[in-house]
Amino acid sequence: xxxxxxxxxxxxxxxxxxxxxxxxxxxxxxxxxxxxxxxxxxxxxxxxxxxxxxxxxxxxxxxxxxxxxxxxxxxxxxxxxxxxxxxxxxxxxxxxxxxxxxxxxxxxxxxxxxxxxxxxxxxxxxxxxxxxxxxxxxxxxxxxxxxxxxxxxxxxxxxxxxxxxxxxxxxxxxxxxxxxxxxxxxxxxxxxxxxxxxxxxxxxxxxxxxxxxxxxxxxxxxxxxxxxxxxxxxxxxxxxxxxxxxxxxxxxxxxxxxxxxxxxxxxxxxxxxxxxxxxxxxxxxxxxxxxxxxxxxxxxxxxxxxxxxxxxxxxxxxxxxxxxxxxxxxxxxxxxxxxxxxxxxxxxxxxxxxxxxxxxxxxxxxxxxxxxxxxxxxxxxxxxxxxxxxxxxxxxxxxxxxxxxxxxxxxxxxxxxxxxxxxx
Amino acid sequence: xxxxxxxxxxxxxxxxxxxxxxxxxxxxxxxxxxxxxxxxxxxxxxxxxxxxxxxxxxxxxxxxxxxxxxxxxxxxxxxxxxxxxxxxxxxxxxxxxxxxxxxxxxxxxxxxxxxxxxxxxxxxxxxxxxxxxxxxxxxxxxxxxxxxxxxxxxxxxxxxxxxxxxxxxxxxxxxxxxxxxxxxxxxxxxxxxxxxxxxxxxxxxxxxxxxxxxxxxxxxxxxxxxxxxxxxxxxxxxxxxxxxxxxxxxxxxxxxxxxxxxxxxxxxxxxx
Numbered sequence: 001x002x003x004x005x006x007x008x009x010x011x012x013x014x015x016x017x018x019x020x021x022x023x024x025x026x027x028x029x030x031x032x033x034x035x036x037x038x039x040x041x042x043x044x045x046x047x048x049x050x051x052x053x054x055x056x057x058x059x060x061x062x063x064x065x066x067x068x069x070x071x072x073x074x075x076x077x078x079x080x081x082x083x084x085x086x087x088x089x090x091x092x093x094x095x096x097x098x099x100x101x102x103x104x105x106x107x108x109x110x111x112x113x114x115x116x117x118x119x120x121x122x123x124x125x126x127x128x129x130x131x132x133x134x135x136x137x138x139x140x141x142x143x144x145x146x147x148x149x150x151x152x153x154x155x156x157x158x159x160x161x162x163x164x165x166x167x168x169x170x171x172x173x174x175x176x177x178x179x180x181x182x183x184x185x186x187x188x189x190x191x192x193x194x195x196x197x198x199x200x201x202x203x204x205x206x207x208x209x210x211x212x213x214x215x216x217x218x219x220x221x222x223x224x225x226x227x228x229x230x231x232x233x234x235x236x237x238x239x240x241x242x243x244x245x246x247x248x249x250x251x252x253x254x255x256x257x258x259x260x261x262x263x264x265x266x267x268x269x270x271x272x273x274x275x276x277x278x279x280x281x282x283x284x285x286x287x288x289x290x291x292x293x294x295x296x297x298x299x300x301x302x303x304x305x306x307x308x309x310x311x312x313x314x315x316x317x318x319x320x321x322x323x324x325x326x327x328x329x330x331x332x333x334x335x336x337x338x339x340x341x342x343x344x345x346x347x348x349x350x351x352x353x354x355x356x357x358x359x360x361x362x363x364x365x366x367x368x369x370x371x372x373x374x375x376x377x378x379x380x381x382x383x384x385x386x387x388x389x390x391x392x393x394x395x396x397x398x399x400x401x402x403x404x405x406x407x408x409x410x411x412x413x414x415x416x417x418x419x420x421x422x423x424x
Numbered sequence: 425x426x427x428x429x430x431x432x433x434x435x436x437x438x439x440x441x442x443x444x445x446x447x448x449x450x451x452x453x454x455x456x457x458x459x460x461x462x463x464x465x466x467x468x469x470x471x472x473x474x475x476x477x478x479x480x481x482x483x484x485x486x487x488x489x490x491x492x493x494x495x496x497x498x499x500x501x502x503x504x505x506x507x508x509x510x511x512x513x514x515x516x517x518x519x520x521x522x523x524x525x526x527x528x529x530x531x532x533x534x535x536x537x538x539x540x541x542x543x544x545x546x547x548x549x550x551x552x553x554x555x556x557x558x559x560x561x562x563x564x565x566x567x568x569x570x571x572x573x574x575x576x577x578x579x580x581x582x583x584x585x586x587x588x589x590x591x592x593x594x595x596x597x598x599x600x601x602x603x604x605x606x607x608x609x610x611x612x613x614x615x616x617x618x619x620x621x622x623x624x625x626x627x628x629x630x631x632x633x634x635x636x637x638x639x640x641x642x643x644x645x646x647x648x649x650x651x652x653x654x655x656x657x658x659x660x661x662x663x664x665x666x667x668x669x670x671x672x673x674x675x676x677x678x679x680x681x682x683x684x685x686x687x688x689x690x691x692x693x694x695x696x
Binding site: 080105 | 529
């Protein structure tokens with residue numbers, strides 16, 4: 001049995017709402033466009049031909065970039081927005097945690113707001129009376145419940161809203177990225193409640209950007225892209241595919257930024273003067289970052305390898321030279337630096353053009369932006385060509401470890417310690 | 425038509441919500457003021473004092489019935505002003521009610537028509553709060569009680585339906601045309617003077633010009649205010665025919681207003 005069924009559901013919005021098109025009577029009358037038909041190029045599909053079923057008692061995660069249609073989809077399921085095309089069936093009572101405390105009135109007390117909000121969400125007065133203490137206790141607002149809601153902090157506001165909504169006891173729970181405001185003590189409580197729902201075989205539709213949480217609590221994950229359902233399936237697979245897509249996008253952005261820098265030569269050259277020095281008896285003409293497969297890239301995962309490729313040229317033959325690299329994080333901390341001299345590689349000769357490649361088998365860095373120094377100099381430190389911070393790359397990871405590098409490691413547990421890994 | 429009845433049934437199911445929202449509206453309105461609820465009584469009273477001072481004492485009514493009798497005129501004024509305030513306040517508030525509560529329409533599943541209904545109902549309760557003051561003033565200002573006052577609920581009901589129909593229409597249209605809000609402010613001033621509140625229909629100047637009389641008679645508020653005057657001021661039987669026609673017109677308006685509201689309903693979440 002499916003709790004939620006979407007059959008070719010689309011929702012089209014006008015790019016400029018009618019309010020913008022004829023904001024005033026005057027414009028409507030003067031331009032005579034009151035009943036102008038809407039042209040196709042003024043329409044945006046927020047949700048485009050989505051077919052989707054959610055099994056009763058299962059938890060479906062919705063992921064995707066901002067503006068990909070997740071929230072619109074949620075609103076369609078909640079009945080707040082109507083589909084432009086397609087059919088949508090929801091079985092059972094819905095409670096939507098789209099915006100918490102949406103109906104609160106600031107001037108009246110928390111107590112009165114609990115009643116009114118509860119009624120708005122479909123509870124009867126009797127039900128609220130019987131659940132009132134639990135709602136207040138869960139929100140942890142016993143002392144403040146008789147104060148006007150306008151005196152609440154945003155966290156208190158949200159807690160009360162969540163507490164009411166979760167006590168509606170729905171068959172289908174819609175959750176839209178709402179746990180962002182809660183403090184460290186409240187979020188686990190919310191997750192507990194959501195877990196509790198799962199145990200009681202309620203259907204949950206969960207929108208979040210917290211991929212590790214999605215991986216943890218969802219049975220299935222749907223990835224939305226540009227209003228379309230891009231992928232639906234087992235959480236780990238979908239999340240990985242999504243991350244891959246995000247990485248590709250980052251790569252594109254990065255490329256765009258670099259191109260823009262190249263297209264603005266004055267600014268770049270000025271910056272370059274400061275960041276590059278040396279008489280260039282040996283010159284580093286080009287630096288390329290590649291994956292181990294040889295493809296040029298700028299976004300890496302921590303487990304990936306990286307190849308730093310230097311195109312060098314010597315104006316005249318040299319006997320004393322050292323090639324070096326340094327990787328700095330965004331705080332300017334040196335994460336790793338080495339050169340050929342430190343590794344006891346003895347230079348003999350260099351002439352004309354050549355390639356120097358530094359191959360890192362596994363990057364082992366944590367999330368973040370990194371800057372790369374490359375240099376060629378004499379063993380006594382006299383610089384031929386020094387590039388400071390001229391190159392950068394991103395490391396994108398789902399792990400949230402900290403420090404300057406990710407040491408290769410593995411966790412092991414004795415027989416009496418039970419664990420569960422995220423993503424199943 | 426069947427759509428209208430389905431909507432009305434749904435509205436009836438939301439009565440608890442409407443009831444608690446009206447309660448909230450009333451509580452929140454004077455929250456933080458020193459006099460609190462007493463403002464519901466004082467506001468219309470002060471308004472009456474102002475109008476009596478200006479139209480009764482300074483301008484002097486030309487109506488023979490009121491000449492030199494400012495207290496009697498004050499009672500006449502108050503009888504008309506009280507329901508008029510209900511109509512103006514609910515209409516003006518309706519023009520913004522969907523926007524100010526946009527969050528409800530956007531974020532939770534919420535029957536939009538509840539909002540104008542709450543506006544009209546809350547203002548009716550305010551009106552009802554003003555009635556005790558009126559009853560205290562009747563003997564003091566030289567009026568008299570009569571059993572025709574028992575017809576008051578009938579007049580109130582007609583006005584309720586009329587105000588509702590107007591509020592539904594205005595609230596839905598203002599979402600798309602914000603100009604209505606500004607037009608309304610001026611329209612209401614005009615409408616006030618086009619309704620026999622500060623003068624009576626018996627004024628010879630009105631009776632003399634048939635066109636003027638017809639115009640005033642076409643205004644539904646004329647007959648509603650007239651109903652209040654009959655029941656409370658003159659102490660006579662309400663004019664059944666006129667009020668009956670007004671009621672029918674109100675019903676048609678109501679169906680029309682609700683139809684417009686229903687037609688535009690789906691656009692509210694994105695437009696408010």
